[in-house]
Amino acid sequence: MLDAGLSPEQAGKILHVTPRTIRYWISGKVLVPYAAYKLVRIMRLFELPCEGWDGWHMHSGRLWSPEGYAFQPHDANWWNLLVRRAEGFDRQYTRANQLAVALQRLEGPDGVSVHAAGYAVSVPGGCAATSPTDAVGRAAKPTGLDLSL
Structure with missing residues (x-):
């Protein structure tokens, strides 16, 4: 006591x-x-x-x-923000890893580019950009407005 x-x-x-x-x-x-x-x-x-x-x-x-x-009591003021930031970082980190895995799957044997599902994927040095392609791999032209009924 x-x-x-x-x-x-x-x-x-x-x-x-x-x-x-x-x-x-x-x-x-x-x-x-x-x-x-x-x-x-x-x-x-x-x-x-x-x-x-x-x-x-x-x-x-x-x-x-x-x-x-x-x-100390004032330390609790930032706990909520810290937890929310950690959750956001975790989401972004998971997405980035999923993207990296997907790009590795698409990378061809020469590591340069792959045509898959109508998209040309360039992978120079691990960066990737996608753009729509036509059946033979050329850049696809936007479709015109179809006004037929």
Whole structure:
């Protein structure tokens, strides 16, 4: 109780026991019930009672990670932005890898260009640009407006 910065009167009020009982616990005459010990630690923010927070604890006004890093209350202001940016980076990274794999599949034996599915794909040095082609590989001409009914 003293570790939590509580007087016997304050601890007694929290735990619904008399201050004399708290003094007995402090002196060692009577063992502190585990439930009382745990409740004081949770209420004084030494431990977090929810699942998933194993190893995390509060001390000196900071949230401490299992690895020993301390977070102050204002540090939480950027967590949402950090998570959103990490998710966006992950999406872009996945797309870039999918594009690189697709280009490697289209790359011909000479590594220069491949005609596939009506598109000419140039792969000089790993960069690719696609443009529509006709049946013989020439640049396709845009179709005119068809006004027939």
